[in-house]
Amino acid sequence: MARRRYKTADADPQAGKSALEAHKKRHEKAWSDRDLWQKFYDDAYEFAIPYRRPSSRIGKAAETIERVFDGTAIESSFRAAGQLHADLFPPDFFKLGAGAISKISLSQDQLDKLNAELEAITTIVSAFFQTGEFDLASSEMCIDLLVGTGSLFPVEGDARTPVRFVCIPFDELAIEVDAYGKVVAIFWKSRLSRRAIKAAFKDGKFPAKFEDHLREKPDEEIEILQDFILDQDTGHWTFCVWLCDSESFVKEDEYKTQPLAVPRYHRVPGEPYGRGPILLALPTIKTLNKAVELTLKAAAIQMLGIWGYRPGAFNPDTVRLGPGEMWPMQSTGGVLGPDVSRLDASAGKVDLGNIITQELRLQVQSMLGDDKLPADGATPRSATEIMERMKRIQKNYMGAWARIVNEVIPVIVMRVMEILARRQIKGVPSIDIDALLVKIDVMSPITQAIKASAHQRIIEFIELVIAIKGQPMAAELIVKVDDALRKIGEDQLPRSLLTTKDEQKALEQKMQEAAIAVAAAQAQAGNKKAA
Known part of the structure; x- marks a missing residue:
């Protein structure tokens, strides 16, 4: 593929202004806009997924749970991410099929041939997703996605592993969108050693200055910036790599599809x-965490107590409220009291901690979609309550489902196909997927459930016709039953498991011949018995 240099509207070659200088302004604007929301992201990661942050952001071996006192959000986040991963990426989570224009313009024989070819391509491409690396990267993406934004990056590998999969931490990404909310630029900021940078971009x-420092300090980590920019005229993406002290791009490349x-x-x-x-659940998560923190502090005070001693002058501005604290007092009891006395801090205590925290935990679990069954020994919930909770979560989930599916599966499938075509993998041609000629069907459980609800209307109408007419064969007079069942099967099953129309006619002919033979045998047996 011919490579094209990245051009920006601000670049002015006559004034000596390079494309990189103009690009830096765009890069800085995207990161400055992202930093406005960093406080919310910091709290979300700290209280819900504390070990997900990269070392480039918080440092190596940093302690990230000093302020975490309750693990409900952490547990529920991983459960919700696991469910999201299972719903998005089941085995054979996609298939290629003929688009709307192909179905209209091609004959049935041509359409069957095209679908057979696309199914063969699907089988080959799917094999590159059946790796532990894809499962790991997609699982990490689902964790970040619960905060709001995730990433999944198919990377061109080597001859042994043509496709690699990476999940870029959200802390290292900034994006830019157009007027319709579509992603048009992705800015990736990370830290790597000079040795690793040189190995990744050998050419x-x-x-x-980088070459000099590479010889002196090859293992020192520096910031590297890798950006992906959409050319809205051609629809292609430009990949550009640069360093903070670069005067021009270290490397540029062009991709036909969205890279990540x-x-x-x-x-x-x-x-x-x-x-x-x-x-969305962050206020409740922080409230629950603070409630548990105060409950633990109250329990520690009850265990170790607060002690008063005399003589002394009590000063509320200097004494500390904590377990085992010593308060100076003028009097600790009657006739000034003993020299040291424990103060009864729990007198008149009303224990509302467990009541509050239990209700908050249920709210956090509900908002994160963690509607697991009660633990053994807990008060059982009715089947009706559990079903209603599952329906509520499913409806909330489906509100974002179309966006998640469209921004993940078509992108990574087309990107992997481009990588395989560039590496000339046998059986994977370079084809355009535009939903008109060739489309990607998503086979995830929720998408299948949505399709099943549409199929239900067909089935209910056929049942209605049979109920009114009173004869099963009456539905054939109004509905093309075979075509309706074939349409349902094409949406639910791989095409290789369905018979073609020619195979169906041949089978019908055999069934008719078998029925005629059975009828003739019965008639012959009846004639012999009568004789």
Whole structure:
């Protein structure tokens, strides 16, 4: 593929202004807009998924749970991420099929041939998703997606592993969207050693200072910036790599498809980033954490007590409220009291901690979609209550489902197909997927459930016709039953498991011949018996 240099509207070659200088302004604007929301992201990661943050942001081996006193949000986040992963990426989670224009313009024989070819391509492409690396990267993406925005990056590998999968931490990403909310630029900021940078971009044009430091300090980590920019005229993406002290791009490349998926959960108009269940539940999570913290402090005071001693002058501005604290007092009891006396801090205590925290835990679990069954020994909930809770979560989930699916699966499938075509993998041609000629059908459980609800209307109408007419064969007079069942089967099953129309006619002919033979045998047996 011919490579094209990245051009920006601000670049002015006559004035000596390079494309990189103009690009830096766009890069800085995207990151400055993202930093406005960093406080909310910091709290979401700290209280719900504390070990998900990269070392480039918080440092290596940093302690991230000093302020966490309750693990409900952490547990529920991983349960919800696991459920989201199971719903998005079951085995054979996609298939290629003929688009709307192909179905109209091609004959049935041509359409069957096209679908057979696309199914063969699907089988080959699917094999590259059946790796532990894809499962790991997609699982990490689902965790970040619960905050609001995730990423999944199919990377071109080597001859042994043509496709690799990486989940870029959300802390290292900034994005830019157009007027319709579509992602048009992705900015990736990370830290790597000079040795790793040189190995990743062996043919890159590095500054002379980088080459000098590479020889002196090859393992020192520096910031590297890798950006992906959409050319809205051609629909292609430009990949550009640069360093902070670069005067020109280290490397540029061009891709026909979007290089990485950046799915977003719920999105507020005017905001480029998503808002996930963790961000929506953050006030309740922080309230629960503070309630548990105060409960633990109260329990510690009850265990170790607060002690008063005399002589002394009590000063409320200097004494500390904590377990085992010593308070100076003028009197500790009658006739000034003993020299040291324990103060009864629990007198008149009303224990509301467990009541409050239990209700808050249920709210957090509900908002994160963690509607697991009660533990053994707990008060059992009725089947009706459990079903209603599941229906509520499913409806809330489906509100963001279309966005998540469209921003993940078509992107990574098309990207993997481009990688395989570039590496000339046998059986994977370079084809355009536009939903008109060739489309991607998502086979995830929730998508299948949505299709099943549409199929239900067909089935209910056929049942209605049979109920009114009173004869099963009467439905054939109004509905093309075979075509309706074939349509349902094409949406639910791989095409290889369905018979073609020619195979169906041949089977019908055999069934008719078998029925005629049985009838003739019965008639012959009846004639012999009569004789």
